Amino acid sequence: MAGNASWEASDAHDSYAADEAMYLDAASTVAVSPSVIKAMLPFWLSDYANPSSVHAYGKSAAESLENARRIFASDLGAPAHEVIFTSGGTESDNLAIKGMAMALRSAQISDGDTATPRGDRTRRNHIAISAIEHPAIMESAQWMSRYFGFQIDALPVDSSGRVDVEAYETIVSHRTALVSVALANNEVGTMQPISELARIAHLNGALMHTDAVQAAGHVPIDMASLGADAMSVSGHKFGTPKGMGALILRSAAPYEPLISGGGQESGRRSGTQDVAGAVGMAVALHESVQRMRSVGEQIAESRDMLISAVLEAIPEARLTGAREPSQRLPGHASFVFPRVLGEALLVDLDTAGIMCSSGSACSDARDVAPRTLMAMGYDEQTAKTSIRMTFQTPLEPGQIRRIVHVLDSSYHRLAG
Numbered sequence: 001m002a003g004n005a006s007w008e009a010s011d012a013h014d015s016y017a018a019d020e021a022m023y024l025d026a027a028s029t030v031a032v033s034p035s036v037i038k039a040m041l042p043f044w045l046s047d048y049a050n051p052s053s054v055h056a057y058g059k060s061a062a063e064s065l066e067n068a069r070r071i072f073a074s075d076l077g078a079p080a081h082e083v084i085f086t087s088g089g090t091e092s093d094n095l096a097i098k099g100m101a102m103a104l105r106s107a108q109i110s111d112g113d114t115a116t117p118r119g120d121r122t123r124r125n126h127i128a129i130s131a132i133e134h135p136a137i138m139e140s141a142q143w144m145s146r147y148f149g150f151q152i153d154a155l156p157v158d159s160s161g162r163v164d165v166e167a168y169e170t171i172v173s174h175r176t177a178l179v180s181v182a183l184a185n186n187e188v189g190t191m192q193p194i195s196e197l198a199r200i201a202h203l204n205g206a207l208m209h210t211d212a213v214q215a216a217g218h219v220p221i222d223m224a225s226l227g228a229d230a231m232s233v234s235g236h237k238f239g240t241p242k243g244m245g246a247l248i249l250r251s252a253a254p255y256e257p258l259i260s261g262g263g264q265e266s267g268r269r270s271g272t273q274d275v276a277g278a279v280g281m282a283v284a285l286h287e288s289v290q291r292m293r294s295v296g297e298q299i300a301e302s303r304d305m306l307i308s309a310v311l312e313a314i315p316e317a318r319l320t321g322a323r324e325p326s327q328r329l330p331g332h333a334s335f336v337f338p339r340v341l342g343e344a345l346l347v348d349l350d351t352a353g354i355m356c357s358s359g360s361a362c363s364d365a366r367d368v369a370p371r372t373l374m375a376m377g378y379d380e381q382t383a384k385t386s387i388r389m390t391f392q393t394p395l396e397p398g399q400i401r402r403i404v405h406v407l408d409s410s411y412h413r414l415a416g
Contacts, residue, residue, distance in 0.1 A: 024390060027332065028390075064278075124206075125150050126177060127152050182210060188321030189334060306395060342386045
């Protein structure tokens, strides 16, 4: 990671107060912007009609829904008709893994080719996921194993959290139905070579899903370039109220709907559509993409400054995740601090008004070593010393000095 000593210089023009709270847990969730609330409000108060209704108000709501779908899709490089609005990233992951795998299983069992031995009709009964996937992916795959006999393989990652492509090529085969690898890891910020992984999956006749929950709105995404058959997105990571998400599903991808009912979302996810939510998703993503284009480089630069400052002040600390800036989320810095539990550091940081985390916010476990770091080769004790700092606006030099000062004092006091 490129070093930058500018954080050390005193800056009388820092625009923050010394005791101002600092929120460094953006990978968990972020605030809803006023413009998103303003855009959503009419669809709760006045334009509230059911978009499936045939009267004028219903038609107006349907038009707003489809307009939001088009805007949302365009910012992800996808056709509008491939967007399925959901309740969030967890549902989108479940729909992708279970829906595509079940469709492939059903197609093989009902294959009318009587010349094919029945035992061969379920030959694609293998799912490959990276060893550091979100629980929504891992548990969905395990569900397919438990109830439908799919074999699950965890794809190994290297010390930076990148999928080992050489091992990947030996694991994915003509038996593989589906591969799922997140575009960016939430705990260590490492980006994956999804286009290359998708190419290899397709060469073996497998489908490719990527969880882009941490990446959407923060790094450029073009669905066509990625080559994925399905992609999951969660709105509250880029500025919508919680409980909103999307699954982008290629038209040609086999898919078995998991929610039955009125056939909304082109029959792929039944249930009365949340027009306000769709509008909020479109506005929030577009704002996030615009912010990425305008200050993305500054966010990455302040990330590198923060990393360099922490490692300089605390030589025992180690950066986790990718060290190459282009392979890491722009507003993501994560470390381990040997000999000091991450939870203890978090308490001191929180007391000083600096809010960050020790890993995924989607787990209730507090005394368990992060699975991601264990898969990357860290021992259990070291993995428990992890800290994650994530942000969506550039950090000022004075803020970095404050973070480092608190960390430095806390670490050396706790380490003895």
